[in-house]
Amino acid sequence: MEEVRTRFPPSPTGYLHIGGARTAIFNWLFAQKTGGKLILRIEDTDEERSSEESIQGIIESLKWLGITWDEGPYFQSQFIKDHLAAAHKLLESGHAYKCFCTKEDLDRKREEARRKKTALQYDGTCRNLTPEEVAKKEAAGMPYTIRLKVPRGEGSVIFADIVYGIIEKKYEDIEDFVIVRSNGRPLYILSNAVDDIRDRITHVIRGQDGLANTPKQILIYKALGAPVPKFAHMSLTLDPNKAKISKRTHGELVAVHFYKEHGFLPWAFVNYLALLGWSTPDSRQIFSKEELIEAFSLEGISRANAIFDVRKDDPKFFTDPKAISINAHYLRNLPVEEIEPYVKAELEKAGIWDPEFEGAKRNWFLRTVDLIRSRYHVTTDFVTLGRAYFSDDYPIDPKALKKNILKHEGLKVWFPILADRLQALETFTVEETEQVIRETAEALGIKAGILINGIRTAVTGQAVGPGLFDVLIAVGKRRVVERLKKAVTFFE
Secondary structure, three states: OOOOEEEEOOOOOOOOEHHHHHHHHHHHHHHHHHOOEEEEEEOOOOOOOOOHHHHHHHHHHHHHHOOOOOEEEEEHHHHHHHHHHHHHHHHHHOOEEEEOOOHHHHHHHHHHHHHHOOOOOOOOOOOOOOHHHHHHHHHOOOOOEEEEOOOOOOOEEEEEEOOOEEEEEEHHHOOOOEEEOOOOOEOHHHHHHHHHHHOOOOEEEEEHHHHHHHHHHHHHHHHOOOOOOEEEEEOOEEOOOOOEOOHHHHHHHHEHHHHHHOOOOHHHHHHHHHOOOEOOOOOOOOOOHHHHHHHOOHHHEOOOOEEOOOOOOOOOOOOOHHHHHHHHHHHHHOOHHHHHHHHHHHHHHHOOOOHHHHOOOHHHHHHHHHHHHHHOOOOOHHHHOOHHHHOOOOOOOHHHHHHHOOOOOOHHHHHHHHHHHHHOOOOOOHHHHHHHHHHHHHHHOOOHHHHHHHHHHHHHOOOOOOOHHHHHHHHOHHHHHHHHHHHHHHHO
């Protein structure tokens, strides 16, 4: 059987966004599923907009996602000579011709077509110029484009798209389209096809917005005597208002690096993106890498557009709640050693990483991460909600303060009493701290819950969290005592 060869060809005119990442993931999954190859091709021929910064950003985002490629990155700009050679081959074989129509000529013809309400297509003025006429115009220094000569008469370009089924485009509805500009630069539609031929691409998996160009590209493949790859056009990725997601409209909320910086785990994000516009065979939402590769198929791609829930105005769930939910699942259920490097990176970024956390305190660090992650959604929660476990410089949630401290003025007296009793403990265990707190509450004639809620806020800055007595052991005796004594300042 022929080896499957797919490609991901990003344009380096900005960061890797959600739509591009989803395309890369689908190509990668299909290559992995079939034992094929994924080629990374940077389509950098837009000299004005392409940048080295964008190239590196795209590559870094792909690496973060865990998307590996087997060949490349190739750079389209390095093969312009090949693109032009293909154009001249088409001229020599009679599949293309030189068009000397000026921009003014074309504008006039388009205006006439509008006035007559006919199709806005090139009318083929230069299609049948004789060799002598062409030579004369060239000798006069007239600039020209190169157009592909589309077959005329009855007939169609017909292909079977794996997602959208049989697609037919009549020849009469395809104008003789330009493949090389008058400045000698090849157009994308030619370069893309020539690169696919050179890279022996067997399957083109791309967004639905590429579907309109497919009949033209098929004509180029055939004119060059090359095999036509199979096509699978993915549904578009839209926002909740059914607008196509874009860098211009949505900014960094649709950038892969945004989710890296805001605490997503790479595989969790891949898992989520794979579910956009792809139907799982058994309604599952959570897949290991091996399970997703095994389950994936191009036939499972939906024709319905995928919705990426961009939420600009929600500070808690800044993106699709489904994405948050999937990330939380991984954050809470992966072996703690697997999320350790991501938590470390967050603490380093926040300036609260202690080298001892991977030295003498590593066991404590892993136990603490395991304890507190049960309520977290993203790794940034470890330095916001969980900062008090790793640093003495932590904020007190105003809502928690109002709910659990100011409501009970007596706590400013009770906290020092409790601190002294905890200080006196020879061993600081879950059982002994619970016993001291409950006995203190009984001696003071108050409900234990008043103390428990107040202690939690004083010691962690939060109103909720894991079981308090486990929390106290994680924070440690010295810091618990110090924080309870310091908490009297909340009432000043």
